[in-house]
Amino acid sequence: MFTIRHLIKSARDVIPVVIAALFLTASAYAQSDPLPSWNDTGPKQAIVSFVERVSKQGSTDFVLEPERIAVFDNDGTLWVEHPMYTQLAFALDRVKTLAPQHPEWKSVQPFKAVLDGDMKTLAASGEKGLLELIMVTHAGMTTEDFQKVVTDWLSTARDPRFKRPYTELVYQPMVELLSYLRANGFKTYIVSGGGVEFMRPWTEKVYGVPPEQVIGSSIKTEFKMQDDMPTLRRLPEVNFIDDKAGKPVGINQEIGRRPIAAFGNSDGDLEMLQWTTMAGAPARLGMLVHHTDAEREYAYDRKTDFGRLDKALDAAAITGWTVVDMKNDWKQIFKN
Template identity: 65%
Template sequence: MNDSSINRRTILASLLVSAATLSVSSRSARAQSDPLPSWNEGQPKKAILDFVTAVTKEGGPDFVPAPERIATFDNDGTLWCEQPMYVQLAFALDRVKALSAKHPEWKQKQPFKAVLDNDIAALAKAGEKGLVELVMATHAGMTTAEFEQLASEWIKTARHPKFNRPYTELVYQPMLELLGYLRTNGFKTFIVSGGGIEFMRPWSERVYGIPPEQVVGSSIKTQFKVDKDGPVLIRQPVIDLVDDGPGKPVGINSHIGRRPIAAFGNSDGDFQMLQWTTGARGRRLGLIVHHTDAEREYAYDRKSPFGKLDKGLDAASANGWVVVSMKDDWKRMFGFQ
């Protein structure tokens, strides 16, 4: 074999290595430059990127100063899985069963009887009134610290019935990326949920990067008291705020004090929050997560007892709200997939 043949082979090998290196580098660069890698290319992703670019471009017509870049997110069904029932409802049901020995009357009294009989249909018929009664019976009569400990211990061990994983692993990867992308661009992100504020606060920072002071939720009244251990707050069996539907703009105004420029939801319970956010002047973004993927998660909307999406679907186009199809617009559902 002559020197020229060896040189040609050496040169060819070098070229192949260089091409491979460039290909890997190119893919890596694309991955790093894409802030939403779990989103498929399409109109929803483009709408998000265009919105953030517009409101963060200094000197541009849609520029919004950083302190005013408020984004609000519903929790159940928007940031994590809400089927086959709301996670806090699962917590309340476990609490009913744990306390049932002290309340023999519950065996004959609805909605407690439905819980003890595992009768989900009867529980659904109890409606909001029944759910409030369950929460009052299982979430009140203790200090805020005691409730936080109960909620924290439960969320560590409870598992989803379909996926057999902790509920905190059933967080949508595309939405985690969206939260991070917004914060990187000067947004302050808030949870605004119908769920209990003190149920979410113990783990929201660990799971979403959202600190407890940026969680807005339904609440019951508390009373200050000094007992043998010092000052405490006692949870009372009285509703303070139902942070759902028209209660969401009220909660936003009370807790945040600024009108959001972006809001993200998935159900008719988020309708008024989307209206409140996008009904103001300036560049705004309203987005609805539509559950369309029965294979990777669940498919439901208009007739679902949990996370019903009916009015919001009909009104989205007229209001300019972006509708995200989980099946079509998300490459990946959960971090473990």
Template identity: 60%
Template structure:
């Protein structure tokens, strides 16, 4: 009736207005705006749709929608060296005044002299000695404060950003998207559990109790005033890397993931464990291919080596996210 009494010109105007208001705001319905359109984004969205469709063949109850993510190289950058290692080396320099013997004692001498060749030659044993010296002998509360202070002042050299701003904006969006669809998101990382717990909630929306990581021995005692404290000791309790990741998931989460994302051979067993569940599962790898906006590395990198896991992903049809191709941006905006 309305169209019958409107002139042809007015009908065109009205149709245009209806069409305009029918179109959603740009990006309003896109749960992953920092991801480029393509097979990777489509695979994620398709999987979430399938496992959340009640009555569908792949439906998974919310309680079982467990998503696990590696941290280093998956949720934030890890080159040219893991950020926790940089923290530990900075702590050696800060603590050197109380340890004059370090000037002549390796591996501390190499850190104080910025002798990277010697540090590399000392390998994992030297690193563990540095970690033990800088991460123990204090209460967990004191350690947390030290880490928080470091994040507030330290800067990554190449991009001149705080380390806790070296996170991947597309992955932050993915975590939020999964939670909006009834998933519980966990970090399962080889990094130190107490180090990560200081920043993960603000950076990723993942609270401390949903962080699984490598840990040292912690001892309960009462301090001089009778206050209960936990003291960090220089002993390794659990290494949450490689085959340790499924073990950590079983111990601390208690459910097999249906969604897992990693970036290196250290994540292979977590992805295999996820792939082995009965029912739908999603296995993803971040492939670092963007040397201009981040770093490009894989099979021969001493940090974040992606070799066996890449081969298995290609063989088994897992999703390999190509950073250069799939991400519009890498890091969140920073002044």
């Protein structure tokens, strides 16, 4: 006879199996989740839906792999840009390093402001002053020498707030997104206003994006034979500014295909998102990272000197671009 005792015994046998099954199911789900640092909110759902639609054979939105191009801004989209752009921090350190060779800088702006730690005067020098700093501190050497200077600086420099190397202050959710897209046949590019040769030495290691898939601003270079060796020497002249309207131009020149997905965080990315998304079929995705988390990172948008998000934020409401709220949409900011 099947008694209460049998029921109890059966329950004791079954419960561990059920618990184990639930645990395995949860574990499998966690392992299969391609974006574990994202909360299950609108932006994550928009990404997954878009990727599934364009990569699934038979879908009305299916896109062939060669046409699955995704472009990403760097500063403020993939890594921190406050309290200043990382490349600007690099340039300021270079001024201090080179100052003993240039005693005249003690009385010449914007170099005097840098040496005096006068950030207000430096900011007042505007784009012209900052460009002069970049030209002087980034030129006058071979491309190989510059790569070594960048690599050495990144190995020792620390962010003033987080006390960590800048290459550790990349956004874990975006690193996962890059990997997720590549796993689904996308080719990922960085399209940044930052210097292309400042980024290329480290983007492959940090983001998985090889140097040939990095587009950025550049200064002119010239070929020279130096000690019977062929070299490219960096000149203090602007070659190309890959920002704002320059981004679609750079994409066209370097990629030769219109992307179907674009990710940015500021008005400097407005034209890139317009170029990517306002082109009709196939399905397209535009996304803006909105810095809303003052506790874990920073909170800023319309009123900031670095990464201003104003016109692009307004455009998002009209175009239907997805806006990522850092505070609410990301479980974590940086890799632990």
